[in-house]
Amino acid sequence: MRFQALRRSVIRTGLDGLCAVRAGEVFGAQTRGMGAILMFHHVREPSSAAFRPNSHLEITPAYLTAVVRRVRELGMDIVDLDEAARRLAAPASSRRFVVLTFDDGYRNNLTEAFPVLKAEGAPFTLYVATGLVDGTAAPWWDVVGEIVARSSRIRVTIGGHPLERPTESCSQKERAVDALIAALIAVPEDEQRQAVEKAARDHGVDIGAMLREAMMDWDEIARLAADPLVTIGGHTVGHYALSRLPEPRAQQEIEASSARIEAMTGIRPRHFAYPYGSADTAGKREFSLAREAGFATAVTTRRGVLYPGHADRLTELPRISVNGDYQRLRYLDLLLSGVPYAIERRINRLRGRAAASASI
Numbered sequence: 001m002r003f004q005a006l007r008r009s010v011i012r013t014g015l016d017g018l019c020a021v022r023a024g025e026v027f028g029a030q031t032r033g034m035g036a037i038l039m040f041h042h043v044r045e046p047s048s049a050a051f052r053p054n055s056h057l058e059i060t061p062a063y064l065t066a067v068v069r070r071v072r073e074l075g076m077d078i079v080d081l082d083e084a085a086r087r088l089a090a091p092a093s094s095r096r097f098v099v100l101t102f103d104d105g106y107r108n109n110l111t112e113a114f115p116v117l118k119a120e121g122a123p124f125t126l127y128v129a130t131g132l133v134d135g136t137a138a139p140w141w142d143v144v145g146e147i148v149a150r151s152s153r154i155r156v157t158i159g160g161h162p163l164e165r166p167t168e169s170c171s172q173k174e175r176a177v178d179a180l181i182a183a184l185i186a187v188p189e190d191e192q193r194q195a196v197e198k199a200a201r202d203h204g205v206d207i208g209a210m211l212r213e214a215m216m217d218w219d220e221i222a223r224l225a226a227d228p229l230v231t232i233g234g235h236t237v238g239h240y241a242l243s244r245l246p247e248p249r250a251q252q253e254i255e256a257s258s259a260r261i262e263a264m265t266g267i268r269p270r271h272f273a274y275p276y277g278s279a280d281t282a283g284k285r286e287f288s289l290a291r292e293a294g295f296a297t298a299v300t301t302r303r304g305v306l307y308p309g310h311a312d313r314l315t316e317l318p319r320i321s322v323n324g325d326y327q328r329l330r331y332l333d334l335l336l337s338g339v340p341y342a343i344e345r346r347i348n349r350l351r352g353r354a355a356a357s358a359s360i
């Protein structure tokens with residue numbers, strides 16, 4: 001079994017096990033905290049293709065409606081990020097809340113998500129990577145999927161190493177995507193982009209055309225920005241892993257994206273999302289950069305719910321990914337209970353202790 005598929009089935013088994021013992025209801029009162037920030041990417045109907053390499057990054061409009069209604073049924077408010085920051089600072093007097101966030105600037109956020117959220121009166125934030133809108137950066141994870149989807153064999157060079165794979169069957173395509181991603185995230189950011197651009201050219205993929213179809217243009221973003229339900233946040237220009245850039249360049253990525261959003265919408269962003277947002281791509285240095293850039297909040301993709309202590313760490317907020325491979329409200333209930341994250345923290349602590357005693 002492919003690693004990703006194995007990982008998915010292990011996670012699903014774990015989540016189902018916790019649902020079966022009603023862990024969220026039993027322990028949630030101690031672990032659920034004050035609320036959560038949910039993370040989405042694409043909102044659209046699934047394609048009928050057997051090979052859907054980024055299916056975890058897409059949910060259906062119907063599931064988005066269900067999520068909004070479920071959050072409110074659970075007695076939680078859907079609020080914007082400024083209100084979330086206020087509530088974190090005043091835990092005693094605040095109702096529990098959820099913030100809805102969408103990364104990158106996909107057009108289906110306008111055509112599919114916005115009608116749902118407008119009808120439900122739910123505020124939300126779009127984190128826009130300005131280079132993806134301006135056509136100066138590539139969503140390389142989508143480009144890789146497209147290259148593999150349309151080829152029966154791929155030949156690429158990454159970091160000076162040739163990588164060649166058959167990509168005829170669906171399982172061959174899935175294995176090839178895993179191999180390409182593993183190779184691409186192991187090389188420096190600029191090398192990664194050059195390798196993807198060359199691979200796209202060699203396999204007949206037009207990145208510009210992909211961007212024009214998939215990403216919103218500035219007119220569309222400005223239209224959304226003018227709606228009182230919508231907050232536009234920064235997400236850098238080139239969607240690079242900031243920790244892998246020299247500090248001045250990381251700073252420039254943040255500053256230039258804010259300036260561009262302000263120029264095109266008339267509103268300077270007050271909120272920010274680190275590209276990728278994992279511990280190895282956004283750490284202490286990046287948290288400081290976001291603070292110094294004047295952002296009121298900045299979100300990571302570190303998993304978890306929000307506690308009062310986050311009021312002192314507003315540029316390192318965790319999020320819950322609403323994963324397209326698990327579109328079930330029982331999973332949402334469980335994740336919002338905070339129980340899986342409390343278990344994860346406990347396991348990490350035990351691992352840390354085991355590692356410490358092993359090294360003595």
Ligand SMILES: [Zn+2]
Pocket residue numbers: 103104235239275276
């Ligand atoms: Zn992103």
